[in-house]
Amino acid sequence: MDVTDEAKTNKITWGMLIGSLVTFANLYGPQTFIQHFTHDFHMSASESSLVLSISTFTLAFGMLVMAAISNTWGRKNIMVFSLIGSSILYILVGFAPNFEILLTIRALEGFALAGFPAIAVTYLAEELSGNQFPKSLAVYITGSGFGGFFGRIVSSSVLDLSNWHIAVFVLGTLTMILSIIFIFLVEPSKHFVPQEFSIKNWIGGIIAACKDTKLWYFYGLGFLALGVYVAMFNYIGFPLIKDFGLSQTLVGFIFIFQLMGSIGSMTVGKLSDRFSRAQMLCASLVSALIGISLTAVHFLPIVLMGLFILSCGFFAWHNLVSGWVSSSAIPAAKAYASSLYLLFYYIGSSVIGTIGGNFYDTSGWNGVVGIMIICCILGFILLGLVEMKLKKITKHATI
Template sequence: MPFIEFGTKEYTRTFLSMLIGSIVTFAILYFPQSLITVFSDEFSISPSTASFSLSFATIALACSMLIISVISNAWGRKKMMGASLLIASILTIAASFSPNFETLIILRVLQGIAISGFPAVAMTYLSEEISPRHYGRILGIYIAGSAFGGFLGRLIASIFTDFFSWHMASLILGILSLAGSLLFLMYLPESKHFSKTALSVQSWAAGMISGLKDRKLLYLYGLGFLFMGVYVSLFNYIGFPLSSPPFLLSHTMIGLLFIFQLTGSWSSVFFGKLTERFSRSALISCSIVLLVIGGLLTLSEQIAVLMLGLILFASGFFAGHTVASSWVGVMSPPKIRTYTSSLYLLFYYTGSSFIGWLGGLFLSSFGWDGVIWMICGFLVFSSILVLKLSWPLSIFKIQKTTHKTH
């Protein structure tokens, strides 16, 4: 069977479908992030507890991804992704009727499990169906969709909460997501290169164990944990200082500030290209510097300076995540590459859940300054991991090869 080539109708259908699926997935996953202040006030809970609305979904997603990709080998790529989107959309509608925070959390856990079916399978589907010459191009569209979906989910949540309530925001997002899910199923071409394989717990376990034996891979998992953790922690709680004096911004204005996260799409592509010329450890070091500077600038009481800080922080995160995740692929033996990618994402989303929750404790105890100093502390630790990865080589050595380089 021939691959899907750029310029064909099938290619157009594929990239539009994957763009829609990516937007739906990450809009549903991240829409509560701009509502943490609302949940804290409405349910009379601490900011760290309110952040469970995001962290419980991400940890459920992380754990589920470890097995969903294996199930898709037996069930089918399109079926798995379509079911993921439909179920997650229906659960988003159901969440709008939550009578209390406990019910909302249960539904968010179920959403995390349902959502996992799309990101766990999407990249595999594209690698199987799209011509290798155009894989990078369409993968960029998928990543752009994830960034835009996260922003759109937060924006919809902020606007409808301002004018109505968070219940209405969840309902509208769920209806729009359901429509997007149906479009995805209608237009995505059926798999032509997929071959069903029997489930094998033994081979899955062996692959996971192999992925945990390499010390340098563990350092990379740790970087994913720290990068995603500090990123989510900052954007989880930035609404608290922004809604307080001297800013006193509305939920809609705070939601609009999340547009700065889209700068990450540019930095992701830019730093991805730089891996062809410079060592990955040097590039990750640069991303850490951007994260530290960006975080410190959010301490300013000047809104323009604070916004610059958000831009630098988002750029640093996407740059670091792009380089670290690609390094996992380069460093991993081909036979276990699927498992090491899954393990990286497990640590990545676990960092989102744990450090995202921890940031709420620092906010309650030490205010916004405490959150930023916590973030800086984790970033210092991430720089130690980079040194361990690059030692004894210089982190500024020009990279001349793409296989197992530092």
């Protein structure tokens, strides 16, 4: 690779890191304010959590639309629209006069946010070749974890000094500046071939991915994975502040476990030659179950250990299932199967994230722990069902 190609690759890599950071900072930034919304808008924890749930819900459906539109409009155009649009909408959140308008803005923001994660991997695959692609992809994925941490820590730090309105404005302004930097770093697609949008082909691909019954077990596992993870970090701030007396800034720093949780994903990669996906997914579910249970112990170091173990289990869980979807789907339905997996993945965070709030309102932190444990048990059941399904398919194939 010559100097020019290396410079281009570095610019794209840095650009995708920034884009990933902006996307997930804007998506998860308000998670820090859930406790404050309960006070300022006089509502329950489950109602306040809608500020995150509604964005992940519209993001999930938006990804299906954005991926199709990008085939006509172009990859970079969609990504720029996503980053700039979501940053503007994030700033507007701070000016919302009531919670209903705030939720409306967040719903629009979730749809706008969908453009970047729906297109990013496709753009990298088209523009980079050889070992450039996996290296840049790894940086992009790292950016998603770092973005969530960045959004929460900036919000928490400003929140301790002022109020959530100012914290929203500060983070929104920072992500807007980063979005503008992205425009100058990432070049327009050079290997992109525009295609005429066809609703018939789009619907046909989705139907093909739905007809493959074994994939529904994976969609269910994705639904449970992010649902458990978001429920944990939506409400853990309540007991950390109430029971352990931590400041908002210190609570913000617990999201560093999202960065450390990538250890789980890396471990899966290293052990993939020694153990089957099913074995590693079982271990991931066990890790998540142990981590969840430890947060019920009224001793801060044990709670923090539980958060770390759950994070490792979650990243491994998501890594394994998302890869399993891609390898199990028929060739014609691979892209649509991955999109549907992400659809259920993000809907899970909306549904279980909100239900967790209902359990917190009625039973406190132990109620949230209970619903997360039930989700893990359901995960074991789905894993058993998919194993039975795959064995049945293999048996018929050998007859």
